[in-house]
Structure formats: C-alpha cells, structure tokens
Amino acid sequence: MTTASEKSVRLAAFTEWASEHITGDEKGEAQIFLDRLFQAFGWKGLKEAGAKCEVRVKNTNGGTSFADLVWKPVVLIEMKKRGTSLSKHYSQAFRYWMRLVPNRPRYAILCNFDEFQVYDFETQLDTPVDTVKLSELSAKYGPLNFMFPGDIAPIFGNHQESVTRGAADKLAACFNSLTKRGIERPLAQRFVLQMLMALFSEHIGLLDKYLVTSILDDCKKPQDTHDLLGGLFEAMNARNGVRGGRFKGVPYFNGGLFAEPARIELVTRELNLLKEAAKFNWSKVRPEIFGTIFEHSLGKEERHATGAHFTNAVDIMKVIGPTIVAPWSALIESAKTLGELKRLLARIESFTVLDPACGSGNFLYLAYRELKRLEARIYERMAMEYKSVDPRQRPFGFVSARNFFGMDINPFAVEIAKVTMMLAHKLSIDELHINELALPLDNLDTNFRASDALINADGSRAAWFKADVIIGNPPFLGSKLLKPKHGADYVKLLRRAYPEVPGMADFCVYWFRRAHDELKPCTPIDPLAGRAGLVGTQNIRNNASRIGGMDHIVATGTIVDAVDNQPWSGEANVHVSIANWVKSKDKKLVPDYCRLWFKVDPAPGAKKRPRGTGAAAKQYELDMREVPYINSALSDKTDVSAALPLECNTMPQRCFNGQMLGHKAFLLSESQRSAIVSKDKRSSKIIHPYLNGVSALTNTVLNRYVLDFESMDQLQAATYQGAFNWVKTHVLPDRMKKAQKGKDKDGNLRPHHKAFLAKWWQLSFGRPEMLSVVKPLPRYLACAYVTKRPIFMFVSSGVRPSNLIQVFGFDDDYSFGVLQSNIHWLWFITKCGKLTERFRYSAESVFDTFPWPQSPASGDVKAVAEAARQLRAVREVALKNMKGGLRALYRTMELPGKNPLRDAQANLDAAVLCAFGFSPKRDILQQLLELNGDIADQINLGHPVTAPGIPAGYPNAAALVTKDCLGS
Structure with missing residues (x-):
C-alpha cells in the first residue's frame, strides 16, 4: 500500500513537471497533462487505467461532441485552457455526464491546468464539491482520492449536503425539545423559522457577521434568550430600524416572517443546540434540500436526518x-x-x-x-x-x-x-x-x-x-x-x-x-x-x-x-x-x-462505481x-391504450388472481398440518399445498399448506373436526375482535367485517370461480403476480395459489408457449401496472386484451407446443445445479455469450410468430393492436374467432397435454 508521504512526493513531482513544461494549451497539451496526472496517482498511464481520450458524446441537438477524458465508472475530465473561468463550463460537463451511459462516471472534473474543480452531480448539481489548486495538490489530494488505484473514498471540503444535514439536525433537535417540554407548537415553529433566517443572515451578509453567534454566547440564563433573541427578531421586524442599543443597525426584514417576534426562554440543552448550529457555515447550507431534511427530523425524538432522502x-x-x-x-x-x-x-x-x-x-x-x-x-x-x-x-x-x-x-x-x-x-x-x-x-x-x-x-x-x-x-x-x-x-x-x-x-x-x-x-x-x-x-x-x-x-x-x-x-x-x-x-x-x-441497466461485468x-x-x-x-x-412506441377487452378472453374467464387468505392461521407449516391430520385424517382433504410468489420464482419446496373449506357452510365445515377446531381457535377470536373494533359511529358492523364474520371459517377471498376452472384440470399455468418478466410454470391442480400468483386455466403446452413468448411479454410490459421496478400482471389490462393467434395451422400449433416443451426441458436440466430457481436462471439471459435458455426462447418466439402470422419486420405491438381490433370487430359482427387455448378443431388435442408440473 502506498503511504501518504509517497503519494505526496509523486504528486509534488507532477506539479513541478507541469510548472516547467505546460503552458496551458487545451488542444496541444491536455492529453500529455492527463497521462502524467494518472502516473502521479499511481497508474502506468491513463490508457493502462482504462481511461479514454476524445470520447464521442451525443449532443442534445443530434450532433457529436468530444469529451476530453472518460474513465468509466470513475470520472469525466474536461480540460480548458489556462486562465479560463471554469464555473462557466459546468453545464457542458453536466451534459456530457448525463449522456455517458451505461456505467456513467461518478465524478466530473473541470481543469484549466492550474486548478481542478470536482463535481459530484448526484449530490450537488452546479457547485463543485471541492476545488484543488495544482500548487496544493501534493498536500490536498483528498478530494481526488478516487484517482488512486482502489476504491478510496474522496474527502470533500465543500460537500454542502453534509453541512445541510448537520445544520438541519441541530435546529430540528431544538424544535423537538421545545415542543416536548410544552411550548406551543405555533410558537416553537415561529421561533425556529426566525432563528433559521437569522443564522443564514449572518453568513450571507444580511446581518453583521457573528451577530447571532455573539448574542448566543451572551445568553447565560433562560431569561437572556427570551430578551436577546426575542429582541433581535423584533429588531428584524422594525420598519424604521432600531435607533440605539444592542440592535442598532439591524435592517428591516419584513412583516411576514417576523410579524410576531418569537420570545422563548430556552433551557441549557436548547441553547447549546443553537450554539452548535451557529458553528456551521450557513452560506454552504443548501435551501433547496434543507426544508426536506429539516422536516424529516421534526417531532421525532433522537431521530436524525442523516438517512433522509431529499429530492435531488x-x-x-x-x-x-x-x-x-x-x-x-x-x-x-x-x-x-x-x-x-x-x-x-x-x-x-x-x-x-x-x-x-x-x-x-x-x-x-x-x-x-x-x-x-x-x-x-x-x-x-x-x-x-x-x-x-x-x-x-x-x-x-x-x-x-x-x-x-x-x-x-x-x-x-x-x-x-x-x-x-x-x-x-x-x-x-x-x-x-x-x-x-x-x-x-x-x-x-x-x-x-x-x-x-x-x-x-x-x-x-x-x-x-x-x-x-x-x-x-x-x-x-x-x-x-x-x-x-x-x-x-x-x-x-x-x-x-x-x-x-x-x-x-x-x-x-x-x-x-x-x-x-x-x-x-x-x-x-x-x-x-x-x-x-x-x-x-x-x-x-x-x-x-x-x-x-x-x-x-x-x-x-x-x-x-x-x-x-x-x-x-x-x-x-x-x-x-x-x-x-x-x-x-x-x-x-x-x-x-x-x-x-x-433507465439504463449497468453494462454486464461493468466495474463497480466508486463510493459516493x-x-x-x-x-x-x-x-x-x-x-x-x-x-x-x-x-x-405504438400506443396500445386503445386495445379493447375481448369477449373471447373473458367468457369463459381463464385468468385469475390467487387466493387471499385473510388470516395467517389459514396458512399451516408442515408440523401444524401433521398435528391436525394425526387427530383427524379426514381433514387432509381440505388442506392443500400452497404456492406463493417466491416459490414460483425460486422453485423452493412446497412446505406450506392452506386450510380451505371453500364454500362449505358451517355445518359442512364442522364435519372436518380437526381443521374446524383449528380455525375456531385461531381465526374466530380475531375476526370477532376486529368486527367489534371496526363498528361505525352508530355501533353497526362495517359491511366487510360483517361479511368476514358471517363466514369466519372461510378464506377472505377463496376464489371459487378460479377453483371451478383449475380443479378439473390435471395442472394449470401460473406466474408470479408481481414480476419484471412473467416466468410461466405448470402447477398441479392440487396446489392452491396465493394472491401473489396469477393463475391461467390452461393445461396444454401450446398455451404455455404463447404466454411464455416474447410477444406476450412485450404486451405485458406495455400494458401492466407499475409502482417500482416490479410489474403487476393485470388480468383486465393484459390478458383480457391480448389477442391470440387466429386460426393457426395445425403444424404451427404443434411447433409452438414442441418448442415450449424443449424450453421447459432446458430449464429443468439447468435448475438441477443452480441455486435461486427460475429467477436466477432467467437472469443469465441478460449476460453476453451463448446461452441454451436464450436459444430455446428464440426457437419458441419464432414458432409463436409463425402461429400469429406476423411479419418480423413490422412493429409487433402495432400488429397485436391491429389483431385486437380485428377480433373485436368479428365478435361484434357475430363471427367466430379463435379464443385463448388450443384452437377448436385441432386434431388430438390431448397430445398437447404433458405431465410435468410443480407439486405432482
């Protein structure tokens, strides 16, 4: 490891070389200057470090500019000729920085051969987090620590976010103390805001420098704070100024903020917090983020704003x-x-x-x-x-x-x-x-x-x-x-x-x-x-x-x-x-x-960005x-918002959300199930393996069970004595308690509490319409309800899906192929609901509007089914030696290089494209939208259409139903 003294010696040698040989010509000397700079920071040269010069960057007007040096993911460096005022060029550096994706550099430097202005645009938009003169580089290299080999965090002298957080913490802690000891909240708010303005003012020239600090130092007892700080606020509200005394010369601020000067007797802790707040350089406090950070701490005892996220x-x-x-x-x-x-x-x-x-x-x-x-x-x-x-x-x-x-x-x-x-x-x-x-x-x-x-x-x-x-x-x-x-x-x-x-x-x-x-x-x-x-x-x-x-x-x-x-x-x-x-x-x-x-995903195998x-x-x-x-x-892209729900997709219904239990006691562990069944074997008939979203994505063992009486009345349910006693003991008391707590102002049970209590032994939403479709089948299709990419799998009809599972009433390989295709995925990501990066499969917006191939040839149907089986075969082989299940397996498709799963998916996509009769040269979304409209028109005219699933009339449909499934 290089010592601090060794670093200083190398950087001092670079400074001496630059003083002797560099005149400051941007075009002629920038690259040699930068190469020697990298050498001074411990690299053999800029190319050996992985940096590139004259990197093409797209202009916002469609042209191309050239960034002087780009070292992903560390730093962008823009050189200007000696004597240039660097602050005028930050916008150029920012524009370059925005376009350098993927793997954008964390930092940016503007340099005119005499000084380095360092920017961290992720925390401070248009003000350098530090400025280092070339002559000071050997002693003040902390802001450029990221230039050394290894992930060394920089130390910035003008990092305004940290100053803002510290100042906000002190002021918020004072406010919290005031309200905690009984000071009326409106008065405490006025005091803190007037104090905030006073602290800013003595640092930005609206009040004499150190005026507020000296007043705080002169406060020895609570009465002093009442008189002195209150007097200052009153002086700041005096339209004609104060003619004499301590506050003579204090200018008039306004009659809004200071219309009611706040006078409070502060206790020692509160006075000390203000003295600590006054030590910050308030000219470095960023008003645009102060408010959010300040709010974050208000009323929250001992909770500081350190972790608060402000809007950047x-x-x-x-x-x-x-x-x-x-x-x-x-x-x-x-x-x-x-x-x-x-x-x-x-x-x-x-x-x-x-x-x-x-x-x-x-x-x-x-x-x-x-x-x-x-x-x-x-x-x-x-x-x-x-x-x-x-x-x-x-x-x-x-x-x-x-x-x-x-x-x-x-x-x-x-x-x-x-x-x-x-x-x-x-x-x-x-x-x-x-x-x-x-x-x-x-x-x-x-x-x-x-x-x-x-x-x-x-x-x-x-x-x-x-x-x-x-x-x-x-x-x-x-x-x-x-x-x-x-x-x-x-x-x-x-x-x-x-x-x-x-x-x-x-x-x-x-x-x-x-x-x-x-x-x-x-x-x-x-x-x-x-x-x-x-x-x-x-x-x-x-x-x-x-x-x-x-x-x-x-x-x-x-x-x-x-x-x-x-x-x-x-x-x-x-x-x-x-x-x-x-x-x-x-x-x-x-x-x-x-x-x-x-949003751009990081490049595969990209070097980790330096710590911010x-x-x-x-x-x-x-x-x-x-x-x-x-x-x-x-x-x-094609706007598919006009796509219509298709009656052939909804009648009969084939797409469902899974069961919502409504009470945790309906969900059993292996030992709980065994205990119930050991006392009452008949109860095993209404206890089923349970699949949730994690299981669907990771292929974990189905080791949890759901107790489901379906639509039985209470007498029918009571015949399953072990299971009935379980819910009577673990579910009924809670539902009675919630019903009582949820009464309206007239003492009446709210409708949903009343409904749950009336059938307390049943799941809150058992989805009988779903069960009526999937129970007659040997297996059904499922994917996670919340997912970035729907990964479909067959599940035994004996397994009950949670509400985090989207269920499809199909048991054939052809339907699997259509739904697992990229064509369906494209429709999904365009139509689904979104909150974070997690997408939600919505039956109404995705499945109900998705047009299926119309009258595909029997050979095309067979080809889709065969490609679907081959895809699952590849998955099955790969999963034997892979941790993380299907989710981890599909993430390998994002990596470069040959991948059997990617090949199998491509074969499936080609087969599905043929079944649709789509042209690969035309916009797929546009073709799907046109097909959606055509099907809707045919339905309105009373003409037959091809519904989801195996097309009617396909010979030997049974051959498309194989046996592999989860939970079999």
Whole structure:
C-alpha cells in the first residue's frame, strides 16, 4: 500500500513537471497533462487505467461532441485552457455526464491546468464539491482520492449536503425539545423559522457577521434568550430600524416572517443546540434540500436526518429544465433585436410559477434560481450586443419571490417554503452579482396557502393560484391506499368533485388532470405560458391512471419531455415517471423532436462505481433518445391504450388472481398440518399445498399448506373436526375482535367485517370461480403476480395459489408457449401496472386484451407446443445445479455469450410468430393492436374467432397435454 508521504512526493513531482513544461494549451497539451496526472496517482498511464481520450458524446441537438477524458465508472475530465473561468463550463460537463451511459462516471472534473474543480452531480448539481489548486495538490489530494488505484473514498471540503444535514439536525433537535417540554407548537415553529433566517443572515451578509453567534454566547440564563433573541427578531421586524442599543443597525426584514417576534426562554440543552448550529457555515447550507431534511427530523425524538432522502436537484431539473429553462433559453438566444430582448425582460418580470404540492419549496427554489439566471442572460446579451445599454441600469422590475406560488396540506412545510423563497433572492444576488436590494424580504403570505389542493371541506374543488406554468411532485399514493390513508369520507368527496378521474387512478393523477385544466393554452402570442411538468407514479402511463390524466392531457396538449421510469431520489421508495407538456397541438410551439428518457441497466461485468459521499442514493442511469412524439403511455412506441377487452378472453374467464387468505392461521407449516391430520385424517382433504410468489420464482419446496373449506357452510365445515377446531381457535377470536373494533359511529358492523364474520371459517377471498376452472384440470399455468418478466410454470391442480400468483386455466403446452413468448411479454410490459421496478400482471389490462393467434395451422400449433416443451426441458436440466430457481436462471439471459435458455426462447418466439402470422419486420405491438381490433370487430359482427387455448378443431388435442408440473 502506498503511504501518504509517497503519494505526496509523486504528486509534488507532477506539479513541478507541469510548472516547467505546460503552458496551458487545451488542444496541444491536455492529453500529455492527463497521462502524467494518472502516473502521479499511481497508474502506468491513463490508457493502462482504462481511461479514454476524445470520447464521442451525443449532443442534445443530434450532433457529436468530444469529451476530453472518460474513465468509466470513475470520472469525466474536461480540460480548458489556462486562465479560463471554469464555473462557466459546468453545464457542458453536466451534459456530457448525463449522456455517458451505461456505467456513467461518478465524478466530473473541470481543469484549466492550474486548478481542478470536482463535481459530484448526484449530490450537488452546479457547485463543485471541492476545488484543488495544482500548487496544493501534493498536500490536498483528498478530494481526488478516487484517482488512486482502489476504491478510496474522496474527502470533500465543500460537500454542502453534509453541512445541510448537520445544520438541519441541530435546529430540528431544538424544535423537538421545545415542543416536548410544552411550548406551543405555533410558537416553537415561529421561533425556529426566525432563528433559521437569522443564522443564514449572518453568513450571507444580511446581518453583521457573528451577530447571532455573539448574542448566543451572551445568553447565560433562560431569561437572556427570551430578551436577546426575542429582541433581535423584533429588531428584524422594525420598519424604521432600531435607533440605539444592542440592535442598532439591524435592517428591516419584513412583516411576514417576523410579524410576531418569537420570545422563548430556552433551557441549557436548547441553547447549546443553537450554539452548535451557529458553528456551521450557513452560506454552504443548501435551501433547496434543507426544508426536506429539516422536516424529516421534526417531532421525532433522537431521530436524525442523516438517512433522509431529499429530492435531488438533478431530478428537479428534469421538470424545471424542459418546462421553464428550455423554452425561455430558446427565445432569449434567438432574439435578434434589442426590442425583442426588452419584451422578454418585461415578460419575465410577470412570469408566474405554481407548485400545487410544494412541500418545503425545493421545486420553487430551483425554479426561482433558474429564472434569475435567465433574466441575467437577457441583460448580458443586451449589454454585450448593444452599446446603448448600460448594464448597471435596470429599466424594468425584476423576477422576485412574488412570482412564485405554492400550496400544500402541511402548514409548517408551507412556512418553511416561504423562508426558502425569501432566501432565494439574496442568494441569487450574490451568485449573479446583480444590482438589486436584498432587503426587505418579500412578504409571501399571499403567495402560499396551507390547504388541500384538491377539495375544500364541503367537497367543492379547491381554488388554485393562476400561473403561467405548473410544476411539482404531488403525493405518491396508489388508489388502494387512498381510503386507508385519508378515510372513506374524504375519498367519497374527492371522487364526487372529480368524476372524470377513474376511481382506480393513483392519487397523483388528480394533480395532473387539474394542472392541465388550470393552464391557459400556450399560444404564439404567449409561447412561454401553458406549460407544466409533474412527477408521478409509474401508473400515470397505465390503465385507469393513464385514462384519468395523460390521455386527457394529450387530447389537447403535447408531451415534449418525459422520463418513462426511474427510482425517485426523495423519501418515497417508488419508481416514478415524469411528464413535461405544453397545452397546445400547434407544431410551431413545440420542439421538432421530443426527448424521452429511460433507465439504463449497468453494462454486464461493468466495474463497480466508486463510493459516493453523503446520502444520495438510489443510483441509476438515464439515457435519452430524440423521438417524433411521446404518447400518453410515455413511450414513442405504438400506443396500445386503445386495445379493447375481448369477449373471447373473458367468457369463459381463464385468468385469475390467487387466493387471499385473510388470516395467517389459514396458512399451516408442515408440523401444524401433521398435528391436525394425526387427530383427524379426514381433514387432509381440505388442506392443500400452497404456492406463493417466491416459490414460483425460486422453485423452493412446497412446505406450506392452506386450510380451505371453500364454500362449505358451517355445518359442512364442522364435519372436518380437526381443521374446524383449528380455525375456531385461531381465526374466530380475531375476526370477532376486529368486527367489534371496526363498528361505525352508530355501533353497526362495517359491511366487510360483517361479511368476514358471517363466514369466519372461510378464506377472505377463496376464489371459487378460479377453483371451478383449475380443479378439473390435471395442472394449470401460473406466474408470479408481481414480476419484471412473467416466468410461466405448470402447477398441479392440487396446489392452491396465493394472491401473489396469477393463475391461467390452461393445461396444454401450446398455451404455455404463447404466454411464455416474447410477444406476450412485450404486451405485458406495455400494458401492466407499475409502482417500482416490479410489474403487476393485470388480468383486465393484459390478458383480457391480448389477442391470440387466429386460426393457426395445425403444424404451427404443434411447433409452438414442441418448442415450449424443449424450453421447459432446458430449464429443468439447468435448475438441477443452480441455486435461486427460475429467477436466477432467467437472469443469465441478460449476460453476453451463448446461452441454451436464450436459444430455446428464440426457437419458441419464432414458432409463436409463425402461429400469429406476423411479419418480423413490422412493429409487433402495432400488429397485436391491429389483431385486437380485428377480433373485436368479428365478435361484434357475430363471427367466430379463435379464443385463448388450443384452437377448436385441432386434431388430438390431448397430445398437447404433458405431465410435468410443480407439486405432482
């Protein structure tokens, strides 16, 4: 292992060499400089380390650029000539970084031969996490630790996330202490927010440096904090200033945040927490993430914000970039006259932004920052290109926090959002060096509203602020969780207020629908308005959620930029979709191409990415393709949302969800089953092997059993004495208890509790309709209900499936082949329900609409069946020596190289394609959609069609039914 002194010696030698031989010519010296840099960090050279120079990177405009050095998965390095201001080029590095997938580098470096600016875009978007001068490299190489061989974590001096977390923890702990000892919550909130502003202010020049720190040091007893801190807050609210004394010279902040100066006698622990908070450099605290981290710790004793996930700025920019920055930038850069620039300046002053689920204001903060940069760019162009313009003169007003509006159901989050936006103005002045007054702060009491954004208490629709654009990430909540989370009464009012949104739509869909309706149309007269960008659950592009939201949006609007699927960086553990759209169909108002972003899996065998710093977390990579359109399913592929349920697929029903037990005592272990049967052998008839989703994917032994009386009445069930006594002892008491606890306000049993109690010995949902189909068969088909790829298997009809199993009433190899084909898989992933990366097999949207081959030739049916048997034979052989079952086996298909399973699947796919009569050169989804429509038309005309399963009239159908199955 190389010692620290040896590292310093090598790096010092490199610095000396560079000083002697490098003049700073970007084109002529970059590669030799970088090669020597790698040598200094312990490599033989950059090529030996695996790095490449002049790497082609696609431009956002369709062209090609060249990155100076790419070392996957470690770092991207962009060189600029000596003397260049590197901060102006971070956006170029960020664009390159976004496109370097798969296996994107973790870090980026901008270098002008004299200093290295280090970026970690996953945690800090446009500010370096550290800057290292070449002359200091031998002593300060910690920020570049990732350049050494081995996974050595870097040590950053400007890692603002860690500073923010520490500061948030101290302030939140103080708040928790106040409320715990009985200080009224509104007073505690006012105190903490006023303290927050004061701490920021002494570090960003709104208050004298060390003023707050010295006040805290002078507080020796509780009365001091009441008088001194309270006095400071009062001075910050004095419109005409304080004429004398300790607070003379404290400027007026505003009458909103400080309208009621908070005076509290702090105990020693609380004072110490504030003193510790004051030690942080609050100029490094990031307002856009502070609120979320701060909220995470409120009211949670001893729970720190260390593990809290905030919404990453990179993710927020996936909304703000397309919805605000891109259209504004296009107009600013294309303006050809001073008059045009002046008109844009006048427009930006009145431009308004709404976040109807604003939380602590992180989306609005970044939107403000970007609008101020755009405003500065207008002034920059005016001053550079027109000598008549004095850059010091501001002929118009300016973008302020009053341009932004927010709503949220959490009152304290709204108050935090106000403070966040108040700070935004001063921080923009400092960043852009603009001539604006930082004080007084904008009073935002009329810009933010703490209320339900959807409905009022009386059930009427809540009013929204009028705005040019709408942004945000509304709550992630599936339709089935609405009642448990908000109550039946709320859901009833919600659905009555929004009858156009299907009842099975996810909660966020109401925001998408409402946002589109609230927008004024985008027009040639005002092309910057009528735009929106929202984050939603993956389900916004599927089924009822798509019908309620995106279908409505694309009817009168155009999606211009979308992310089809990515993990969310915020608190919710979900995969999300992001849609940015314009309320117009006018081709002149939308780009010539749309941008569709999609998640990229790591390259097989890719080198592990270096460890990051902080808690940024759910690592993934997105790539983008430019497409002519994006449909309501957030895809550029054939939109199959118009596919119709087919009567031949539903009558008779062949696809079912498995049994939902309703009580854990219905599920037995091997020993419990044996104990019951040993006392009553007859009970063995109603105790069955049980298959759950894990068993289906991993081929584990069926060692659990379900006790199922099916639809027997109580007297019939009682004849199975052992089993009946078991449920009487272990199920009945719980169901009685729950029924009593679940009584409504009038003392009546709720309907579902009443139904379960009436048949307490039966499973909650025993699926008698499913059993009527599968029990007569020797075996049935099954796959996991939640899966990324349906892996089908035959199961003995004596085995009962759980609700995590999707059941298909077929026992033949031909049906197995059709369902296991890639054609069916493509239909599944396009039509299924999604929340995270896990896809859900929905009978209604997938199976009921999936068209089967129509009148296939007998030879084609036989070929599919034979290919299906061969596929299962390959699986069976491979599984004998493979741990992890079918799931592990199918994952091998993602790896390069020859694979017998992949070959068998290809043979099956070819046979199924022939059975369908499809052309491999045409879009499969389009052919399936056309076939779906043809079958629906034939049914409506009363003509015969080929239903799922073995085609009617196939000779010797029995030969297609073999015997292999799980549980036989």
